[in-house]
Every structure is written in C-alpha cells, then in structure tokens.
Amino acid sequence: MYIPLLSKPHSHLRRLERRLFGLDVSISGDLLGRSDDDTSASGYGYGGGHSTIIPEGHPFAGRSAGGGTRDQVFGTKVYGSGYPGIEGRGVVGRPLPFWYWPVVWSKNASSIQPYLDGTEYGYPSNTTRFGGPLMETLFISDSNKLNTKFYVISDQGTVDYLMDVVYYHCSDYLSYDSWDTSSPFDADSQLAPKPQEAIQYYRASSTVLTLDGYNNSATFSSNESVSDSPLPQNIDTTLLECLNQTIGSAVPLIDPETWLSQHWWVGATIGICVAFSPILVVVLVVATGGPLLALFFVMRWVTNLVARIFAWLYSKVQGRASSFVMSGMTPMDTIHGTTGPQVNDWSSVEE
Numbered sequence: 001m002y003i004p005l006l007s008k009p010h011s012h013l014r015r016l017e018r019r020l021f022g023l024d025v026s027i028s029g030d031l032l033g034r035s036d037d038d039t040s041a042s043g044y045g046y047g048g049g050h051s052t053i054i055p056e057g058h059p060f061a062g063r064s065a066g067g068g069t070r071d072q073v074f075g076t077k078v079y080g081s082g083y084p085g086i087e088g089r090g091v092v093g094r095p096l097p098f099w100y101w102p103v104v105w106s107k108n109a110s111s112i113q114p115y116l117d118g119t120e121y122g123y124p125s126n127t128t129r130f131g132g133p134l135m136e137t138l139f140i141s142d143s144n145k146l147n148t149k150f151y152v153i154s155d156q157g158t159v160d161y162l163m164d165v166v167y168y169h170c171s172d173y174l175s176y177d178s179w180d181t182s183s184p185f186d187a188d189s190q191l192a193p194k195p196q197e198a199i200q201y202y203r204a205s206s207t208v209l210t211l212d213g214y215n216n217s218a219t220f221s222s223n224e225s226v227s228d229s230p231l232p233q234n235i236d237t238t239l240l241e242c243l244n245q246t247i248g249s250a251v252p253l254i255d256p257e258t259w260l261s262q263h264w265w266v267g268a269t270i271g272i273c274v275a276f277s278p279i280l281v282v283v284l285v286v287a288t289g290g291p292l293l294a295l296f297f298v299m300r301w302v303t304n305l306v307a308r309i310f311a312w313l314y315s316k317v318q319g320r321a322s323s324f325v326m327s328g329m330t331p332m333d334t335i336h337g338t339t340g341p342q343v344n345d346w347s348s349v350e351e
Contacts, residue, residue, distance in 0.1 A: 025252040026157040028132040032058045032065055032099065034257075041131075041252040043161050046070045047098065049256025059128060060096065066254065068097035068204065074248055075201035077216060077228050079105070079116055083204045089224060090115035091205055099254045100130050100206035103153050105195045106187040113220050116195055124185045131155030134185040136193065137163050139243060140175040141236035148236040149212035150243055151193045153185050158207055158252055165250045170242040195219050199231065200244055202251050209243060211235065 051067035075082025104118035124134035
C-alpha cells in the first residue's frame, strides 16, 4: 500500500515505469501545421526526421521547424543555447528545431538585456504554445546538511512528464515535499525563478533548469564573452547531476512523421482503390472475358494492398521502438553532458 510522504513501494514505481515507457507525452497548443494523428512526443525518443516550413495560418509561418535530435539537446547557461548549428544569445526570429518554443522571461529582464526578450512567443500562460503553457516544478534536495532547490521550467506536457521521470531516477536524493507538484510559471512574479539563476538550457532553450539563489553575473552583462559566475559552494551536486542527466536523456522530443504521412499519395491511392473496388471487379470481368481471370487480378491487387499496409505498419513500429528503448542511465560527464557537448563544468563545486 502506498502511503504518501512515508513509503515508496515497488507497486508505485512499477506504475511510474509503465507511464514512462508505455505512453506518449501529452501535446497541446498549436501544432504548427502538423497533423493531429501524426504528431507524438516521446520521452527518451531520438527525435529527428525532416525539417519543414511552418505553413501560413500558424504562428511563425515561414520558419523552419523540426529535425532536432537527442544528441543536440544540451545547451549551456546562456539563453538562446541548445539550437543545433546556431550560436549566440537570444531567441528572436529563430527556427524551432525541436518544435517546442523557447521559455520566456520577465519584461524587466528584457528591459535590462534585450537578448532576453521573448515576447514574440507570447506570455507564459499562452495556450497556443506548442506543448501547452509554461509551468514550473520544484525539486528540493533531501540532504540533511544542504538546502538546495532546483526549478524546471517548460511547457505543461514536458513538465508533467519530467516530474515522473525525475522521481523515478532521483527519488533517493529528493525531499518528499518537492515532487509531483507543478504550477503556472509567472515570469513577472517576484517569487518566480529568474534568468540569472539558469544553470542549464535544453532543447533550443525550451526547457531550463535553475538553481534557487544562484546569480550569474554574465546573464546581464553586455559582454557576451564574459565567463559565467561559479555555482555556489555547498550545494547538492549529486541531485544536480541526476537532474541534468535525466532531463537531457528524457526531455520529450517529437517523433518523426510516419512514412505514410510523408507519402500521402500512397494512402490516397489505396483509398481510391478500396472505394471503387466493386466497379473494378465488374470492369475486370468484362475486360478479361471470365470471372476466374478477374478473380486472379483482384487477388493480386489485394495482396499488393496488404503488403503496402504491412510495410507502413512495420515502419511505424520501428520508429516507435527506438523511442522507448532505455537501457539504464549512463554515468554523467559533467564537462560534455550526457549525449552532446556541454560547457558547464561542476567538478569544482564542493558539497
């Protein structure tokens, strides 16, 4: 029996495990021209697929979107990092390589440093945002001597998923007062996490990990080459490593579109053939001069149709299988990150 705040039985962990590996991540908001039936996000998924141009009638029409992969997820402490092939600060006018929109900070922050301006992506409460409005969740260290508080900010679907996956992997280091709760991110609130508290951006700055009380002087510096302020001493680096590794490995990515959606003409041809199959049979009987030969052509047509359907199903299953493969957590390299380059080096921080 699961008793909140007191126990962590195997049955509760199994329930979480089924959710982590068995379901897609929730996606709401404007899908930027993608089909509802062919848009899914997977934790631990590889992402990828072809980039496309967002069509008219959707936010950011004319920009490219998609194509980002798991090994491109890690950014740095800089707002505007985590964009494959793009360097520098800021997010204005940029493509959406992972489909998800970057987080936005307060008006006060952008008035101090214009590169922190994200107003083109709307307020944090914007329900049009890919994945849902921005949410925040708090993770508190369970260490007796350390009172370390981390926040994760991202869209609602991502935060809901990461709360479970972080608990599954990092529960030994978490206070029971901090998991399984989230709240809307109010960037202009005095109590909200601040951009100078950011210690790691992910997925084209659409997800950020912050450390409560950290003050990175480089955030508001006019000099882009200035070094980041060191992290405070006496923080829980064990929990920090677990959070960073887990988020980088599990933050949801959009699955590539299926083969059939990219080759729509195949589905259209099959649909037309099915719709007109009675007429086709009659025509074949007349053209071939007998029902047996007509039956042969119909059976060959049906066989070809079934083969195409199975080929599509196989491609879909293969794509999904790669999204849910997870063979344990790889030890974290604090200099280079889990799967991609990362400049943050926490090796000098002492507990």
